[in-house]
Amino acid sequence: DVMTVAEYNRLSQVFPEAEIADASAMFRALRSVKSEFEQKLLKEDGIHHQAAYERIPAIYRAGMTDVELQIEIERALRLEGCLGLFRVQGGSMELFMGNILVGDNADSPTPYDFAMGGAGADASLPVGASGEPIVAGKTVMVDACGNFNGYMTDMTRCFRVGEVSELAMKAHELSISVNRRLAQFGAGTPAKQLYEEAVKMVEEA
Template identity: 25%
Template structure:
């Protein structure tokens, strides 16, 4: 009987039955080792071809957001907005799966949350939860309807040949009041700080510290990336073939984003009456941090 290495199953996505099966099959070759950390470190730095796939994904993603800008109206549901974007993505070749490393995490490719739905947490390790369409899918986009003056947060993924791109923008029917507008401006300021720290080649943990400190100074400490006690402690995550690659803009990641590293930077604040923030996917190149997703090509806040 092979030795069961519990620590390997905790740190890497493998069930006990899977581990025992592979360990038994490979037992004749000697002790079973874990090469997952090596594979994931190799994935951190993208080749020029990989970055090009993400750029192509971003082009499709932009048209998805443009579709949402066209169909939004009073009484439209979150699912109807998501469907408009989904149709474009599917027609462009999206295969339907969002790959994650962590077991047993799963998520939808689009999170559209209107008004108070944006303040509902979920099991997923992210700032935004949402109601989902029914209890069997208890997060993300649901049947909540667009109402005047409420923030509608749209967080959408697209994948081209398996390579993910991630972006968030805000929508509203009519204008948002000054409080929401100020919150969005604050999150854009936090985003700029995080990008600047990474651009200088400083560590991801330092980017977290400086971004978090600014948010606290602005009065958002209890609402940054979720409401207490459901806050998540990061401001950005690497992505590529998987949504949850390393490094992460969080405490403990005491190394920089390497040249060729790709990261979604997504400061958001969550309140009972809704959520607001921004997100773009970036690559760190020889000339510094460069946006792969739309950045200024699509407004931070679109008004229907």
């Protein structure tokens, strides 16, 4: 539902008698409710996605960097059947197969409209893994996408190497509590309401 001015002008010339109108709202409404067929594809996608994620503990090797771990996770996803291409809505939005954030790199800001950051491996693409060594006491967040049949799933899992700080454990436990609480809301709940409930729980913790 997005096009450049050049595309708009070209279509206006090709179809001079046609009325060109904004169909964004129609497309978004259509995408917001999935048919039974689409739900079936998403469930199948999730099964393959989970199967790849179950390999992550065995994939990790001591001394790895976040980039090295990400490469191996991407390999596991491709071997599971992931198509490797992901479409992202939004201007100037770019996405590879996923994001691996280790330790303090998770706090690195990014210009992208994502819920996560990361310095990235190069300033030209400032998001995600940065070459951070994965050592004892570090947390590892794996947020990789699945696309096995044209429909995307997104799965995030957190791991730790050895013992981590008490604060990190409390934050992780709180995030689990938030997810369990939000899972109690029924289908069709506005995203705004879910967000506000999550913020409330965090502020009260």
